[in-house]
Amino acid sequence: MDVNAYLARIDLDRPLTPDAAGLRELHRAHQRTVPFENLSIHLGETISLDPGALFDKIVRRRRGGFCYELNGLFALLLEDLGFEVERVGARVHGERLGPPFDHLALLVTAPDGDGPWLADVGFGRHSTDPLDFRRTEPQTDPGGVFTLVDVHGSDDVDVTLDGKPQYRIERRVRALTDFIPTCWWHSTSPDSHFGRAPVCSRLDGDGRVSLSGRTLIRTGGGQRTETVLDTDEQVLAAYRENFGIVLGRVPTPPVRLAPPAPPASPAHHAPSASPPPPDRHAPPATPSPAARHAPPTPPAPPAP
Template sequence: MDVDAYLDRIGAPRPSAATASALRDLHEAHLSAVPFENLSIHLGEQISLDEDALFDKIVKRRRGGFCYELNGAFAVLLEAFGYTVTRVGARVFGGGRWGPPFDHLALLVSTADGTGTWLADVGFGAHSRHPLRWDDRAEQVDPDGRFALVDTDDGDVEVVKDGEPQYRIELRPRTLADFEPTCWWQQTSPGSNFTRNTICSRLDRGDRVTISGRTLIRTRDGARTEEPLSSDEAALAAYREHFGIHLDEVPKAP
């Protein structure tokens, strides 16, 4: 991996050591620069979990992606700096039920000095701005919510935000290849949320900017505003202005 190019992409300096503080800075920088987006699905682009393909899409083509892509690439970057990264699968909670296994990819990151393990996740959209301390079961206050990690009776760990379950982590270490079947399902199944609508979202100086379908959404200090993107030209301009994504056509959901 061209580490310097990746750091330039997220606007972050090279960390001097694999510390918790550096992880925190890299995590927030990634969320601010690289959007959570599913546009490839609606542009007819094949999503590959090959590490070179992830680097090409996120760094060279300055695009974003969903969890497998974003956390998959971020894991390799962290390992280049000396962090120990364990890739883990999770089931996402939505619609009153748990999703399938490998529904989500999250990262458990240990620092080089042994000062702790952290749950890092730059691929879940609106989630924690900073990594969560993995061994802490007390409430953890983040700029973007109040989080808790809860041990379940079957040995998993449930991530809770503002009192609502987000996803449930299975602790068995995985490889990126383990997520390929579910990644394909997310791209193709009518039952996948990603095939039903387009989404592109990132942190914006501590706030959030999102394009959902044909609506530009800004969230600032808890206040939400919506602006319809009534034409293809307006939508393409919004992708360029807010995400640096230059498209030839507007991605359209069914």
Template sequence: MDAYLRRIGASRPRRADADALRELQLRHLQTVPFENLSIHLGEDIVLEEKALLAKIVEAGRGGFCYELNGAFAGLLRDLGFGVSLLQGRGFGDGGRLGIPYDHLALLVETADSTGPWLADVGFGDHCHYPLAFDERGDQEDPAGTFRIVEVPESGDLDVHRDGKPQFRLERRPRVLDDFRAGAWWHRTSPDSHFPRSVVCSRLTPEGRITLSGRKLVTTVRGERHEQPLADDAAVLAAYREHFGLVLDRLPSAPGRAT
């Protein structure tokens, strides 16, 4: 876990309080990329804490929600936070909900009794800081205005960003093994967006940087810049320079030979 803290550029907090949680989430988002490269490299996705830590800490990789929040949960528990795993379903086109166990988010209890908090380092472009789980009004964040809305008929919670629902959460705590079917579906189903395209993205102090296929997209203070990359060497260099990912071959996008 000390190596994990070094990976995200953080020191071990003196107390597992809300300020420490805010700093840890922000540092995680800025250092560990949201990426689906394992799907396109033919790598297994193993939802066990030891395997997740080996990938993110030892191999210096990123992952998607199950991996990122699964590993982050282990770090937070080691630091003295209380952590529960919550299953969510993302809202797609036309407001259609995704599959059960579509998303993994974290409910975090802190030592200063300010929580509980909804922490999330695995939803890609999302809030920078944890959200107050029991707050039903607007919550301002550098990424926008967030609101947690109760769903009357089920007791579930919808997380909104700037008035648009992002995902629906159940309140019942889960275990990491419960998410295996969701991870398998996202890895293999043609209905999932993950097998259809390669993406690697992380938050930066000025905005966000994303590598999708052969296109590098940087957003700096709201201004978007696109840079096409000429060849495989340039793409591999971009993974290394911007995300710290040292790859010996490119992930294979659909239609591209391995």
């Protein structure tokens, strides 16, 4: 890992102290500069969780990714800076609770023992700052009011935003390779919502800027604007100007008959046979059942 190149990618300079304040700075900077996006699925690109492939995509090629990629690489940066990182699986709430390994989140502890903090730069709209994983009372964040709720009869923890459950964390520590099967499923299955439409979104001031299909969405200050982009040239310019992503063609939903064979992995948990909730990570241009990760509409921003 070229830490200096990674820090330059997120517009930060060394030295950066590995403490709670440093983690907060990293967390915000990452969400401002590295977008959540599923464009690889719509460009026919293979998604790999190999650390070298993640670094090449996110740092060298200045792209984004979805949770497994963004939190996967962010964890390596934090460890190189001196933090202790636990990778944990989460099941995303929707019409029903999603399958195990549906989401990757991070529990981070500073070298001085402060923590753990819930860090998540790969869930679309979520907390701007890391959440104190030790606290059960509501935590006010620029992204909303978050509460960590113990699940009765287990060690699991529900993360809620403005009273609405977002995902359920399983406290068992995992390796990044454990998420390979579900990453493959989300990137190849016709049942995965990730293949329905291209989306790209990042933190922008007190709001977000998102490109959902051909609709550019800006939120902030309790306001929301939508601009439909009529031509391919406008779409490609929006990716370039708002996210720093230079593409040769407009991403389009793939035509899928059946997913290819999954990659070999030491993980022992295959994705659930039932598809995950269809509303995760997709900020749509207009309200729909897939709106949990949409940029907020005034006056009260809904959970996207």
